[in-house]
Amino acid sequence: MLTSDAVAFDVYGMGNALVDMEFMVDDAFLVRHGIAKGRMTLVDAERQYALLQAVRGYHGTRACGGSAANTLVALAGFGGRAYYACLVGADEMGSFYVEDLTRAGVACGSCNVHAGGTTGSCLVLVTPDAERTMNTYLGISDQLSKAQLDSEALAQSRVLYVEGYLVSSPTARAAARDAMTMARRLGVRTALSFSDPSMVEYFRFGLEEVVGEGVDLLLCNRAEALAWAGCRTLAKAVDSLRQIAGAFAITLGAEGALLFDGYQLYEVDPYPAEAKDTNGAGDMFAGALLYGLTHGFSYPEAGRLASLAASRVVTHFGPRLPLDQYAAILREFRASLV
Numbered sequence: 001m002l003t004s005d006a007v008a009f010d011v012y013g014m015g016n017a018l019v020d021m022e023f024m025v026d027d028a029f030l031v032r033h034g035i036a037k038g039r040m041t042l043v044d045a046e047r048q049y050a051l052l053q054a055v056r057g058y059h060g061t062r063a064c065g066g067s068a069a070n071t072l073v074a075l076a077g078f079g080g081r082a083y084y085a086c087l088v089g090a091d092e093m094g095s096f097y098v099e100d101l102t103r104a105g106v107a108c109g110s111c112n113v114h115a116g117g118t119t120g121s122c123l124v125l126v127t128p129d130a131e132r133t134m135n136t137y138l139g140i141s142d143q144l145s146k147a148q149l150d151s152e153a154l155a156q157s158r159v160l161y162v163e164g165y166l167v168s169s170p171t172a173r174a175a176a177r178d179a180m181t182m183a184r185r186l187g188v189r190t191a192l193s194f195s196d197p198s199m200v201e202y203f204r205f206g207l208e209e210v211v212g213e214g215v216d217l218l219l220c221n222r223a224e225a226l227a228w229a230g231c232r233t234l235a236k237a238v239d240s241l242r243q244i245a246g247a248f249a250i251t252l253g254a255e256g257a258l259l260f261d262g263y264q265l266y267e268v269d270p271y272p273a274e275a276k277d278t279n280g281a282g283d284m285f286a287g288a289l290l291y292g293l294t295h296g297f298s299y300p301e302a303g304r305l306a307s308l309a310a311s312r313v314v315t316h317f318g319p320r321l322p323l324d325q326y327a328a329i330l331r332e333f334r335a336s337l338v
Contacts, residue, residue, distance in 0.1 A: 047137075
């Protein structure tokens with residue numbers, strides 16, 4: 001467990017601040033616009049603008065997002081205390097981002113707003129099979145740096161959580177590396193998400209730099225674990241992850257998850273769900289897991305809560321649940337422990 005006394009925040013997160021704009025489309029739309037299905041693709045401003053024009057008329061939603069932000073919103077929804085280090089522009093989307101994050105109960109310092117640049121965005125395209133495809137324009141979040149690190153807030157946190165997407169930016173990668181070093185010096189536990197198979201495939205050197213001497217908790221899915229280990233079996237991937245992480249969680253979609261607490265491997269059963277949108281399932285799993293581990297739950301208990309929460313979010317359109325549902329999930333889960 002990751003609990004400790006006298007802290008202001010359960011989790012101090014770092015990630016790309018992106019306004020998530022999610023739309024329901026069909027597979028023909030992806031083919032027509034040359035979009036690789038099921039992956040996260042970095043795009044420039046011109047490409048993002050063209051795609052946003054293409055989805056006009058489709059049903060969509062907007063929310064403050066980015067992977068780590070979604071995780072922290074989930075943690076806050078369950079009652080945890082979260083701080084987010086990020087970077088937005090002083091524009092309409094930046095104002096919306098900070099306001100939406102604050103409404104969700106996540107703290108955000110003044111150093112997160114920059115006078116220049118454009119706030120980043122993530123166009124999330126969801127097909128009828130519930131698969132999500134992301135096109136990301138980083139905007140000013142690409143310039144996240146040590147200037148956005150709040151050492152006082154980090155020192156008053158139980159866990160530092162870094163999203164793997166940061167390694168695609170040299171300044172953000174350096175900031176993540178420095179935050180890891182600072183956390184170890186302060187006695188704050190460290191956690192890292194691989195975020196996407198493309199990060200492992202194309203930015204492995206950056207992930208290795210952030211991992212450094214190792215992390216206390218690693219979160220990834222099956223594809224990311226296999227890519228990291230360069231193998232085809234979970235058993236070999238587990239052995240590889242043990243070399244860099246004190247504990248880890250591997251999400252397996254409809255098959256549940258595998259958890260390793262540093263001593264024992266646990267299989268986490270899935271909860272039945274009729275998926276409508278898989279976007280945010282991994283982020284929800286991470287948020288619920290971190291909540292459980294910072295609130296007295298054992299690893300198996302935290303894993304089951306995370307599995308339950310992930311099964312609920314995929315039944316909704318969008319990466320989050322209505323605020324009242326977090327408390328309901330927690331009540332249901334606590335009742336199951338009796």
